Amino acid sequence: xxxTKYPTERLKCWGKAKSLRENYYKDFxxxxxxxxxRWAGGAWSFDAIPSGLGEDVWALTGEPYGATVAWNxxxxxECQEAIETKGYARDLCSYMRNxxxxxxxxxxxxxxxxEEFPKADFIWQDHICCSHxxxxxxxxxxEGGIPMYSIxxxxxxxxxxxxxxxxxxxxxxxxxxxxxxxxxGREYDDELLINAVHNEFRSCHYWAAICALNxxxxxxxxxxxxxxxxxxxxxxxxxxxxxxxxxxxxxxEIKDRxxxxxxxxxxxxxxxxxxxxxxxxFLKVFRYLEKYGCVSVGSLYTFSLIGLWEDQEDGSWGxxxxxxxxxxxxxxxxxxxxxxxxxxxxxQHFYHPKLKSEMMIRIAREWKLNGVLLHFxxxxxxxxxxxxxxxxxxxxxxxPVMPFEGNMGDEREFDITKxxxxxDAFMESLEFxxxxx
Amino acid sequence: MELVHKEEKELFDQFKDWYKNRHDYAKAWxxxxxxKVMGYFCTYVPEEILYAANILPVRILGSHExxxxxxxxxxxxxxxFCRDCLAQGLKGRFDYLDGIMIAQxxxxxxxxxxxxxxxxxxxxxxxxxxxxxxxxxxxxxxLREELVQFxxxxxxxxxxxxxxxxxxxxxxxxxxxxxxxxxxxxxxKGINPPLTGLEAMYMVVSSQxxxxxxxxxxxxxxxxxxxxxxxxxxxxxxxxxxxxDDDTExxxxxxxxxxTFVTDDHCTGTRYFQKEVNPTGDPLTAIAERYxxxxxxxxxxxxxxxxxxxxxxxxxxxDAQGAILIQQKFCDPHELDIPIIKETLEKNGLSTxxxxxDVTVPIGQFKTRVEAFLEIIREEDLF
Numbered sequence: 001x002x003x004t005k006y007p008t009e010r011l012k013c014w015g016k017a018k019s020l021r022e023n024y025y026k027d028f029x030x031x032x033x034x035x036x037x038r039w040a041g042g043a044w045s046f047d048a049i050p051s052g053l054g055e056d057v058w059a060l061t062g063e064p065y066g067a068t069v070a071w072n073x074x075x076x077x078e079c080q081e082a083i084e085t086k087g088y089a090r091d092l093c094s095y096m097r098n099x100x101x102x103x104x105x106x107x108x109x110x111x112x113x114x115e116e117f118p119k120a121d122f123i124w125q126d127h128i129c130c131s132h133x134x135x136x137x138x139x140x141x142x143e144g145g146i147p148m149y150s151i152x153x154x155x156x157x158x159x160x161x162x163x164x165x166x167x168x169x170x171x172x173x174x175x176x177x178x179x180x181x182x183x184x185g186r187e188y189d190d191e192l193l194i195n196a197v198h199n200e201f202r203s204c205h206y207w208a209a210i211c212a213l214n215x216x217x218x219x220x221x222x223x224x225x226x227x228x229x230x231x232x233x234x235x236x237x238x239x240x241x242x243x244x245x246x247x248x249x250x251x252x253e254i255k256d257r258x259x260x261x262x263x264x265x266x267x268x269x270x271x272x273x274x275x276x277x278x279x280x281x282f283l284k285v286f287r288y289l290e291k292y293g294c295v296s297v298g299s300l301y302t303f304s305l306i307g308l309w310e311d312q313e314d315g316s317w318g319x320x321x322x323x324x325x326x327x328x329x330x331x332x333x334x335x336x337x338x339x340x341x342x343x344x345x346x347x348q349h350f351y352h353p354k355l356k357s358e359m360m361i362r363i364a365r366e367w368k369l370n371g372v373l374l375h376f377x378x379x380x381x382x383x384x385x386x387x388x389x390x391x392x393x394x395x396x397x398x399x400p401v402m403p404f405e406g407n408m409g410d411e412r413e414f415d416i417t418k419x420x421x422x423x424d425a426f427m428e429s430l431e432f433x434x435x436x437x
Numbered sequence: 438m439e440l441v442h443k444e445e446k447e448l449f450d451q452f453k454d455w456y457k458n459r460h461d462y463a464k465a466w467x468x469x470x471x472x473k474v475m476g477y478f479c480t481y482v483p484e485e486i487l488y489a490a491n492i493l494p495v496r497i498l499g500s501h502e503x504x505x506x507x508x509x510x511x512x513x514x515x516x517x518f519c520r521d522c523l524a525q526g527l528k529g530r531f532d533y534l535d536g537i538m539i540a541q542x543x544x545x546x547x548x549x550x551x552x553x554x555x556x557x558x559x560x561x562x563x564x565x566x567x568x569x570x571x572x573x574x575x576x577x578x579x580l581r582e583e584l585v586q587f588x589x590x591x592x593x594x595x596x597x598x599x600x601x602x603x604x605x606x607x608x609x610x611x612x613x614x615x616x617x618x619x620x621x622x623x624x625x626k627g628i629n630p631p632l633t634g635l636e637a638m639y640m641v642v643s644s645q646x647x648x649x650x651x652x653x654x655x656x657x658x659x660x661x662x663x664x665x666x667x668x669x670x671x672x673x674x675x676x677x678x679x680x681x682d683d684d685t686e687x688x689x690x691x692x693x694x695x696x697t698f699v700t701d702d703h704c705t706g707t708r709y710f711q712k713e714v715n716p717t718g719d720p721l722t723a724i725a726e727r728y729x730x731x732x733x734x735x736x737x738x739x740x741x742x743x744x745x746x747x748x749x750x751x752x753x754x755x756d757a758q759g760a761i762l763i764q765q766k767f768c769d770p771h772e773l774d775i776p777i778i779k780e781t782l783e784k785n786g787l788s789t790x791x792x793x794x795d796v797t798v799p800i801g802q803f804k805t806r807v808e809a810f811l812e813i814i815r816e817e818d819l820f
Contacts, residue, residue: 088773091514133740152570164578172575385544392509
């Protein structure tokens, strides 16, 4: 007899999400054949800005690329060993090492689109983590000196924003546009920028709205699936295809699942969240949780790496409203873009762990969690910042916490057997028994 | 070549004493003056404003002892220095502090500050946002505005206004300190430097924990005697560079092997005192300019690598034969610079040795490696 208590269904738009992602890597590889431009930078970079260079401009964001490499354990190890021979420490950001290794080996993680690593025409980065600009400083030199521009966004928490802080970022953005014109020889189109900013508003809003739907019991999405969906926002949050997919396909489908009681995990009886990037080569951890009827409903990481949030009228946490503003010129677009991004929840803990703890505890309460799994991620100093204090705060708020150590992109630092054993002990402490073997 | 063993001389005993007994000094200062003491993390903190407010800035440093109190607070993949700093707070060794503050630099030391802020009750706590893109023309006006806010916050805390005159007093005091230490370093360029690397380290690090009025007097006295001091053949002339380093035991061990450190690129060395504040014009703009244009911590050295030329020039100016690249374990900003620095120095004819610091230094292992390194340099001299 089946123990499934909720109906389940495959996501109808799963195939679309997969093809959007593949097209992204294909477009980047083939950009030059189409007479277009390629740029590289981080997933948090202001990707709306290079959009003003034209509609034939394609990006490769480093973190999702590093995660793609990580998923292929053999290739990841090859990349890491390649960069270690150049004297770089193995405790550095593992996405960064995977990316650099790919350059050194001149191998693209998508060989069906290009055997060689496609060299970017310029680098467009932002900086809030110590590794952000330095990542591309090294990448630039490994590729023979690609022009690089980076914008410092580390101006303190959103709650303490001042005009001066915004002006510092916007000033860098204006300089960056002049720099883009210089390095590409193209005239900048403010209308394209404005469109991209509106797209970014939609992408960030709807991704958060989708995650908010996961408050439902049963949860319509599990975190393992969410990884394949949020990634579109990390590839190109300002693209129309990302915004349209979130608004017109994914959001209505998840809403419908909630209304019909469709579960991600049919035997859901336990709800948890994680934190930081998962060990990409070992996503089977999530399948193991399902044996206990345990669904990870997400994390501050999956919710707000791209999603933006704010207090709703009823006091709950929900998607930040799309700004009801008319943008008429470049400066207005850049100011709106800076202000929007500075409210990103995942940027707040860079100044104090208590800001992150408050949001995590809020998730634990509103998403009705039984416990929290914290990935002490050796591969990312930025998102592991303050994680030990987060653990203490969440425990103090009354939620059981299971920390586990690993690395998002370097499988040599993850012990799957020990992690499974730890999960067994955690589930036992929460008084859940395995439903399936 | 004869290895020269250099005893520490009385000349630097005062600096050594201030460094070793920094807590006693600060407590006595507080009792003597009735003033407030501010513990600070990272040398991007604008001490000028604190001196203008008659506050004693004391850099929070570790104790180089194994500890087990920070594990619940800072994930072990972060540098041992930040954990050692926090440990001092958790153990109550800075219980005399009236306030703590940080100026934004690396993520690692930021955690020592935030955990301190959470767990150790202090009357005043301030996080000073500080530009990371110091090569941007927008960095100085941005930092100036942050300094305005910071000054206001300090004024509210101490209950009085800090005038431009106060700021100029603070600027002059610290500029003098920088100038005097620079004069001492100039003497290290000579064929027979009159001081060791260990002595230089005591001098600079003690400046970070001692009232600059006292420190300046000691430096002036030192400079009267130092030019005529002869401590003999320096042996191999080395430079040392990397992350935070007040590991006197390591410096001492290397110099006991017959070499001498003639200069450094550390925040406990030249990065702390190079570049003065322009004493004319608007004081806060001038302070902002100094902290934006100082020799950067690698966390702020982008997109151009300005440190490379600076380090190579320094090696030439001080006639260094070799360089020890040393970093706190897990220190990402330095880990990201060291491979290119190593390559660049070697292209410029310097031998290099890379080592990682932990809270305690494995002196025996390091000694073997340094001996081998010095032998390489000596063989190069032969041929």
